[in-house]
Amino acid sequence: MFKRLSTLLAGISLSIFCYGQETFPQNGAYDERPGRYAFTNAVIVVDSRTVITNGTLLIENGIIREAGKQVKIPSGTVITDLKGKYIYPSLIDLDSDYGMPEVRRMPSAGSRQTPQLESNKKGAFGWNQAIQAENDASELFVPDTKKAADLRKLGFGTVLVHDHDGIVRGNGSVVTLNEGPANTAILIRKASAHFSFSKGSSSQTYPSSTMGVVALLRQNYYDADWYAKAEKSKETNISLEAFNQIKTLPSFFETNDKYSLLRADKVGDEFGVQYVIRGGGDEYQRLNEIKATKATLIMPLNFPDAYDVADPWDADLVSMSELKHWELAPKNPAEIAKAGIPFALTSAGMKNRSDFWKNIKTAINYGLPKEKALEALTTLPARLMKAEDKVGSLKTGMLANFIITSQDLFDKDNIIYENWVQGKKFILAPIDAPDIRGTYSLSLNNQSTGKLQITGSVEKPDYKVILRDSVKITPKTILTDELLTLTYQPDKSKSETIRLTGWKSDTGLTGEGKLPDGSVVPWTAVLSEKFQASAAKDSLKADSVQTGKILYPFVGYGNEELPKSETVLIRNATVWTNENDGILQNTDVIVQNGKISKIGKSLSAPSGARTVDGSGKHLTSGIIDEHSHIALFTINEGGQSSSAEVRMSDVINPDDINIYRQLAGGVTASHLLHGSANSIGGQSALIKLKWGASQNEMLLPEVKTIKFALGENVKQSNWGDIVRTRFPQTRMGVEQVYFDHFLRAKEYANRWKTYNAASKKSASGAPRRDIELDALAEILASERFITCHSYVQSEINMLMHVADSLNFKINTFTHILEGYKVADKMAKRGIGGSTFADWWAYKMEVKEAIPYNAALMYHEGITVAINSDDAEMARRLNQEAAKTVEYGGVPEAEAWKMVTLNPAKLLHIDNRTGSIKSGKDADLVLWNTNPLSIYARPEFTMIEGAVYFDRKKDEEKQKSIAAERERLIQKMISDKAEGKPVQKPQSSQPRMWHCEDIVGIHAEQEASK
Template sequence: MFKQLSTFLAALTVGLYCHAQETFPRNGAYDERPGRYAFTNATIVVDSKTTIPNGTMLIENGVIKEVGKQAKIPAGTIVVDLKGKYIYPSLIDLDSDYGMPEVTRNRPGGGRQTPQLESNKKGAFGWNQAVQPENDASLMFTPDAKKAGDLRKIGFGTVLVYSHDGIVRGNGALVTLTDEAANKALLNRKASAHFSFSKGTSSQTYPSSTMGVVALLRQNYYDADWYAKEKNKEANLSLDAFNQIKTLPSIFETNDKYSILRADKIGDEFGIQYIIRGGGDEYQRIKEVKATKAPLILPIVFPDAYDVTDPWDADVVSMAQLKHWELAPKNPAEVAKAEIPFAFTTAGLKNKGDFLKNIKTAIEYGLPKEKALEALTTLPASLIKAENQIGSLKAGLLANFIITSGDLFGKDNVIYENWVQGKKYIIAPLNVPDIRGTYSLQVNNQPGGKLQITGSPEKPEYKVLIQDSIKITPKVTLANELLTISYQPDKKASGTIRLTGWIAGSGLAGEGVLPDGTVVPWAATLSEKYQQTAAAADTSAIKPKETGPIVYPFVGFGNETLPKAETVLIKNATVWTNEKEGILQNADVIVQNGKISKVGKSLAAPSGARTIDGTGKHLTSGIIDEHSHIALFTINEGGQTSSAEVRMSDVINPDDINIYRQLAGGVTASQLLHGSANSIGGQSAMIKLKWGTSQSDMLMPDVKTIKFALGENVKQSNWGDVQRVRFPQTRMGVEQVYFDHFIRAKEYAASWKTYNASSKKQSLTAPRRDIELDALAEILANERFITCHSYVQSEINMLMHVADSLKFKINTFTHILEGYKLADGMAKRGIGGSTFADWWAYKMEVKEAIPYNAALMYHEGVTVAINSDDAEMARRLNQEAAKTVEYGGVPEEDAWKMVTLNPAKLLHLENRMGSVKAGKDADLVLWNAHPLSVYARPEFTMIEGTMYFDRKKDEEKQKTMLVERERLIQKMIGDKSEGKPTQKPQASQPKMWHCEDVAGMDTELR
């Protein structure tokens, strides 16, 4: 006792002299102790690569002083013997809302609300309230004892906190999970900058889509750069704050694999390597994710099995949902295998207590343990440049560590204590007596059977065996060394035996109460010591759990391996050349290196070529859909009257099943247009339907087009009376929009021309970069081409006159259902018409549409295309073209050009696509019949020499998919039968977009 008192006094004396001065006064006596501890005989896991067996760790004043085998223990140190125990660095979470104000989305109720066009935030802040770089997490942070305790229980000691509100979210603060005041917890008040694709609480109309968010972020970066250089500028506190945080480690929150790619594209434009918080589906596009070079923060959330017991319920679960359920636990292993740096986060977990359980599941699916530990300690520390404070057990770092019973990721591991900045937090008793074994039980000095205690010392499991045939699970309470056991010895008995006692040497003893109330002695004598079963082999060495294959794209009809370009000879086909040669009978076509090599008769097959017999079949160039909305996550940015700054290329969805369906209909390329929610829409994206490839592989970046619109949609005619805020509200106003924007674009282009031509350029500040006006200036320079949504003659005339007066060109009028009324004016100006074959009477604007429209424009010399504007109709554009033969007598070859060569011309791609000619892209379709016949269907659809649709392989795919689907359903049923949690099936249908669609555009914005 005297020795212990001496040690305490020595420690207290050192603390009184050595503790640093504070700026916070206290109401009471100061009692600061150095917290000098030595933890001995422990297995010390310094980091994922370094482990010290039987090591010693010294800490003092919340800092690690020494770690090693031969550490010298100073006098006055409290020694803790951890023989058989482990010490790990405490865990780090880089995506936490701990201690932050709750983000509440106060959307006014009661029907549709009046649009809010401008920010309602008071002060000299930026114009859009979803951009909040001024948010400072350190000023918002308040420690939360309960949440801190919950996180400490699962091993965390440090978290990065920030406001989870808005697109630009301000700076994050690095804090520890101490229960002391905020000044003690705060390690770094400006540790990071944060971004997302979510508007959060902003109720402004703009942005209303993910592509609008991308444009807003891009513009914000350009504005901040200009603001930092401009001398005579307006006050903008948001841009001031943005310039202060943009050099910090930047973390971008996303919710899926394509959002990762989208975020990285923004970072590349501005020279920023984001740390990206993913959505848990990175494995589905791992090569593209790796190519971003972005470190990831991975959620460890795995979906429950769907309850598919009812076949009708099973039918609504998509193949993608089924496969993701099975493969989601494999995601961390796939990321690790790809050598992508990553950290883990608890974000997204409904129950934080599932965190370590899910990590262990990921290990069972192939994640190496060292990678798991790295992802929780050293890697997150290094990502936010805090490796000199946290993340490992090295001298000079904070004393943030956990004491465990064994391997952190072991099945029965227990976290005993979590030390934060040298302060101990008890999670479970450290020295629990091990009472496991088999005991002879006596009650009232009479044999009472056997008591078996198994499990772990911390979580014992109990069984009472009576006459070796009756096995009873008693109710047991063990607190310190006091034990209470209650059980019913016989189901027919009228009561329960209750035993209360204590640990007595190697046995148990105490008093009990029989069912009749008699108080009796009882004892349990150890007869057989518990035999620890052989430890399971290291799970990192166990063969990972087997799963089905990853397919590309990750939906039904996906490919396990992507098809490759071939050298092909197609013989004896009827070839529709769309060239002066016309239709060739019994002709051959050679495809090499993705191009059409030769067209002719009796051609010899090149070395290694595959020969396809085209006898009795028709070979054409692939169909090109000039007006499509497939393969997009959203189509309208309706927040403002002009959205020229947004790009459809930012929201391409390669997983859309409509890509595959349209390949089956002979379509090889589509122009993906913005919708018609505003007068000046967004920049279009031209893609080839390369099923299974990446967004960038599909995209044709050199095609520069943009969507304009006229009519009811842009003035919000059918949006309800509440939508009477956004200009324009009349067709006259639409005309003024065009004048206003193009006049400003002319001035903008002139300012850049003057700046670039100036001999004093270095001393001048460049004009403010405006990405909306950039697009309009490209139209004026004839570098970007307009496709205009149109119906009514008067409006079409209006826009042609505006273009004439401001000297820009209309490239294509799409829909153009009254084109027959002004085809002469279109032909004179070289404006094309992309129309429907026979759509009419579906709204007032089309009441004067006629089925002869395409033919009448054709006879006036207009370049006419037939488009779909509909995911379903695009599968039969060959039949839509055939209608122009019936309605108007268009020759068959010219009718066919309306879905092949003519759209290529309108898109300025006729040098690459639209005809069967040597040197052009090998985008070809082999039809089993005349291509304008209702009986025609493609045998194969080829893009640049690669078979992306093959009818025979499609039949095989359907069979394989049915087998795989049933395998997964049976596996889910097995999970349910084992008592594992399930979820109700949720139908997931692909969205069929149309021009006017604005509702429910982006879940990511919410």
């Protein structure tokens, strides 16, 4: 039974490829056999577009000599007749840690370790441990027998390996999965450059956020460019030298979701680098934006399990986006292929690598063409790592890296028999196993016992013992060489086991068995009926699996189609113009092309206009929140006293449900600020709340602002003794931070001015580009505007003194709860105040706050805004504005300006929004009553002529969400009933950010997935 291969063929696996180590001495006689093998009568898949039927593959010394129909086979060649089996190129994985050292991750947030401000790495390296451009994968690589075997079992023969540690990870190497030493496995030493947004093992304080990571990477590009051009006598930096060497290589960037993918591409665009980007599996949710990057992607196949939602309370823990992603994730590769985006597939990141082929076949069932799947595992990855002349196809002169399969690679029942790597055979399944499938009459000790039924595939049979009373038992089976052992319990209640060992005979199977009493008896299994295999399913065609629709954004209240700008006539409304006309009664407003076209009475509707009856209703410009932290993945980069280099635009989260909630409260724009962890925070971002739009479509890039902060938070002196390391620790130190940074920024700007004015510019003499000082120099040039977190009078006076001394302007003091004490000084300097209506006594710094603050500043002539700094309060800023009427007697029209026109002025966008005036953006809200009433609520909220919130449609959405949730829950319950794996629901709540919130970068990135 199960006849072994001939001795000659068995010798193939013993071949040692001495030619690969010609510079190494050998202890013993040299074996320099040519290793010449021919595989005949095979279906040879040369690549995804070329198939040779009934062909021959000839290899010699680990190299493919020829593949074709008429191949002349030299004498002395070992010939294997494959009898119609398939030969494919071995697969390639572009994201592998095979042979690389294990990464020791940085401590998690909350570990309360003493801050590490400087690098602990000894030597003339860069200043930040997360930049490890000097890492050379070929020097770190150590072959790992077990991992190599696991990857070969899946069909891989070549992998691109790199050290998965840090933001800049050094170079990668192309290696094969043979069992020789590293010298024979490494094909290309310096094949690629690798990047990520993860700090890896670095425990250095900076960066502490994703936006800090991006800023550090940007600065590293600028520093490397300066280092390459500057006089070498300035300094020696091994990290920058290495970076300049690897940045010319193909660059690969690891990301974990759709937005980090877009973020990586944005960095690449800034420096003229087109990254190959490893995604997170949710790219289908923002496909148009991802296609626009023109990046080639590396796609993981880690599809989520269904949630165990049988318990209704557990089901409530699962968000709509999680429910829908479970259903749609397997469709991701098909959607990527359909969009024409080039991509490779990887086994990296899989919870169970054994699911690799199951998930590929699932993706094919969801519409992925098998030709694209093969290309994504062979020719395309070979091309990306510039090894297409060595691996990825079966052409003359290439490495003999191939797999032998029973049938089409993507067929449900396909078996990978052998994986040849550099001409060396690795057996994965017996290629010559006889077909023993069928139904047998089973006898023990010459007494009929029942039946033995063998089904499944030839290589992996399934066994059932059927006793006379029709009891079916699945025996434990061991198949070793020519022996078959079956172990089963005829009666489980008695825990008695029968053990049978046998071999193939002329009539079936025969052997000896041991009964529960220990007696040894003969047994036979006589074939009574041969196995009838069912017709093989055509694996060349992808099935069409029905799924729900993609939403924009991909959350419950997302849109199936994005809102479009309309032509609208709003009739007979009370119009709060915020202009000299004041509040107009029974007035019409026409919206066209995203702008306010006309304002007046009895206006004629333009052609194709939709008419809205505004009778008894109030039309206002949209609310603008001057101080917000919604729609962000993180808000604080607290690693250093100044983080002027970071940009909130790098961490905009368009999926934040607070965008939709605030649209329901009439908010149309939000000024997204850095937190207050340091004296000089990051560059702010102003967005319009275009629900479902892209990050770029939401952003107003022309608005250049920055967050500063005063008070308790920036000092960190109240964080506990263990973290009292970072300067400043006192309010006096905060003042020195400002003086120091602005003096340096002034000198920096002067150096550039002198350089740019020179008639002859030398690249080696150019100042080093510093993106932190760039932002501060923009403040000095009145090109960037300060919003400063502030509370007490003394510190407000201090910063005004610093600004006066260094000749820069403070645009806005935010919070400013003691603004009433310094209103005259602010008015004199033209400084605005963005404050809370009536927050006080929530910490010592606000113990002297009063609800009359906004009114008192207003009466001093200050441009006053009422802000939220709170995701919940922003939904009712109309009521916050109303409090200034109650506290201080501010006129209604002026109170309303505090949440519309005044923040627009403070943000320098009042030329386009903040009031109802012809030519301005149609950012409008139609209220059911006076907007300052506690009973007011928006009927609709419009941005640039498109309705992003409609109360009636919201009611319809709620019904459709309930129905869609139930459909998906029932589908998950069905999966569980079928025995498919499920995961336990985990409670997760969206983060409601406040100024002081800081989380570790790992927690932040996990939350963004």
